[in-house]
Amino acid sequence: MTEASTGGEHVDGHAGEQTVAALRAFGVDTLFTLNGGHIWPFYEAARNQGLRVVDTRHEQSASFAAEAHAKLTRRLGVAALTAGPGITNGVSAVTSAWFNGSPVLVLGGRAPQRRWGSGSLQELDHVPILASVTKHAATVDDPANAATQVHAAATQAVAPHRGPVFLDFPLDVFGPSAGDVPPVPAPFGAAADPDADAVARLAEQVAAAARPAFVVGSDVYWGGAWAELAAAVEHLRVPVFTNGLGRGTLPADHELAFLRTRGVLKGRADLVVVLGTPLDFRLGFGHYGSAAVAHVVDAVTQVAAHVDVPTVVGDIAATLRGLADHRGGRSDHEPWITELRAAEEASRTAEEPLLAASGSPIRPSRVYGELRRRLARNAVVICDGGDFASYAGKFVEVFEPGCWLDTGPYGCLGNGMGYAIAARVARPDAQIVVLLGDGAAGFSLMDADTLVRHGLPVVMVVGNNGMWGLEKHPMQAIYGWDMACDLQPGCRYDEVVRALGGGGETVTEAAEIGPALDRAFASGVPYLVNVLTDPSDVYPRSSNLA
Template sequence: MPIEGHGGELALAALRAFGVTEMFTLSGGHVFPLYAAAHESGFGLYDVRHEQSAVFAAEAVAKLRRRPGLAVLTAGPGVTNGISGLTSAHFNGSPVLVLGGRAPAFRWGAGSLQELDHVPLVAPVTKYAATVTDCAEIPGQIGAALTAALTPHRGPAFLDLPLDVIFSTSAAADPGVPAVPVLEPDPDEVTRAAVLLRDADRPVIVAGSDVWTGDAIAELRAAAEALRVPVFTNGMGRGALPPGHPLAFARARRVALGQADVVAVVGTPLDFRLGFGDFGAARVVHVVDSAEQRATHVTPAVSPVGDLRVILRGLAATTGDHEEWIAGLRVAEDAARFRDVELMAAESDPIKPARIYGELRKVLAPDAVTIGDGGDFVSYAGRFLEPAQPGTWLDPGPYGCLGTGLGYAMGARVTYPGRQICVLLGDGAAGFSLMDVESLVRQGLPVVLVVGNNGMWGLEKHPMRAMYGFDVAADLQPGIRYDEVVRALGGAGETVAKASEVGPALRRAFDAGVPYLVNVLTDPADAYPRSSVLA
């Protein structure tokens, strides 16, 4: 059945067919028809103070809901301000659609306000980038863009909507929801992978974000249990096996990867987070959802490609026995956890980051969404916090772009109105997006913000001092009252300087019902014990 209306109405009709129910934006005249259509039809509309937050909010929805997220950006600087968000979505495999305003086509080249050809700028970090040239093409172009975004390996898409196109009225064909293609893996490669894991003496599985994105959590558990292989996770794969599961490991990763003879990496790249896939003498199985995700800098023993659910079901058809290996790793895991318990209870002055996470573990609900935005402070979060459920951990991902926190918080709160949303910010990262507390306050979106305030760019200061004997451009003003910034914007908060005060402050924050910032003054001499090579 054909659909009819102005460009904004046509766009929202196509978006609804893909399950999209909200847009994130910063007001701009080039995209008024999209706002009008949202306002008149009850489509969720949330605005921010910087366009990067709009894209990050859309990405949070895409990550958490495993369906497209939408950001609408006005022309010129609106789009260019959102490119870091698009790039993060590119590296994270997040199906984000950005609709950009554009100067009118009929006057192109005459110098209209914010006249810029955005497509060449965003094309390298999107799966689909195009300019819509006719109002009637809007639904079809949105359908094509979202199909590309959802086709593994997933990623962002971009459409430019010239002012004279989006303001026009037209009838258009309803594109419906095209079926996203499913890639069937080579069954022989799956069998080879299963045999390698079965016959190994010391196998390990490392599962990443694509296991969550590909809705393969149950299949991962089944495969690990059938083959009896210990599992480590990263990104949104965290929580795929609950912390109490006998095959779930977190703190013995260095021991495991140092001693393993087969390492199966499922749904995450062999990048700096995994030592670039160099696991010594271990044979590598790299399970990916699309051919372009296969590692090119190492040669895996086997690399099944396709729907992760199908591949993991194939692995689960083979059974194994590695109880002695599992028991040995459990000893290492328990020893590391015992050391962690001591660190998380330390009554140090100044406060160590570990103590903050020890207190957070006591107050976070099992379904809380935890968001990391920072360097050293968030590295500690990765070490000490263990999500109880999959799909509850958001961090910037391998691109490492700071400033995701407030946008992710907005997207998470819109997605889960009744859950705890907790943002962990380094004091450096807080400077990128803290103004968007005003956006949260104004739109009734309460979240808890915890700042690890050590007065520096810790991820840079400590390494530079170790390399050169001095550091530059790495200091921030110590003791900044970020809580007062939040109060000035309509929220609430407090500064904590004693370890014993952290727990009560966190409980007040979660009970507040408004954006609440706990500003914890942490030890500037405390450096995360980083062992990975970043480049």
């Protein structure tokens, strides 16, 4: 995954000091947290060893921040959560990291072991709760072994297929002690080599197809394989569609990158190769009409059990290098590329009126028309919402790796502020834009206070239609009525951010969107643009969610 210091030192200090030393060996430089007495020794160690600490207003935000920091740096992300409710508050974010394959280590506080069963404050056995949504969950019960357990957990987190891990620490392991930090190999987190014959067969299948396509997902990014991706598709002349962190692994303006023509892909492709993403509801559960499907995954745990398709398992960069090295004959893919490009450009032309819509109430698409003109190529775009965030997936083009953060297949709202906190920490000079539905804003907007306290300016845009649109419109279509779908019309989310020390404004006319965004980007503070959008606008959703 990345290179780091080697570790291999002896630490004369308590379990917290050993833990931080072990984390530093993996390249960890930031700890996300919310204060609780059970985890003070971690803070002491962070202070002593120069680890940055960023504290949030909710443990869910701290956990989401750890995940986003992992996504943006391609290193281990770390959160420290206090015992009991501190840990359970973070479980949804940990579960998102589990579904997203993000390497996160959650350090938990725990009631003292010597009094276990006596009813200490926040006495809860967290391990069974976390076990089903982590690669590893355990309690550190020997202070001299703390660094070794942290090293082992971190190694599991960053090894493909990546994912979160959890360790909790009883208060009584923080007494005087000492321990060794195991050495960390550099580089670490590498996948196994793929089977060379399986790669060769896949290359021949792609070369022989008349209308092949690649669907590229997050594990191509995690594997740092964007150069290999470009080499493979340019050599074999294969169109590319992306999702998740796969967006930006091939620049949106590359001749083989496509965003708007998934319908053509489903109807016309004769081979779809899915690289580094599950064959889940987002991808028709692995079915693309009459097309053959092949799958490329980074670990055997990611082989699909519900559909039987040829699968290459192992290092994705190595697989792509093998495809780029194919030297046999190849079908002429240029007519297929031309067909897709024509459809792409036709769709681009058709969307222009939506991006420039001037009517009232404001169409959500107009927000993206204005935003697209202002986004730098390396802007980090964060999505937290339903329909409003789905429009981002439809209209926002991504040009560089690691610039698109969405909720992922778990679909857990409330990630926006935690992701924004980490994005500004990890990318201090980039534009950071958080796209929030008004429903999603309710989960974590108080963490605008965290952005203010830590001097982390970001631009937040709320698509405010006064409802849970993803639920209201389908309920109306199915039942003819809806329930529990309405929010406060015209709610002033901007005033919340202003009250917390940031900036903001409400926009009611389409012509005001662009100037408001300009003020937001120029403000140098956390700034929320609250756009009142058309409640009758329905996102054209086509996915079969189940």
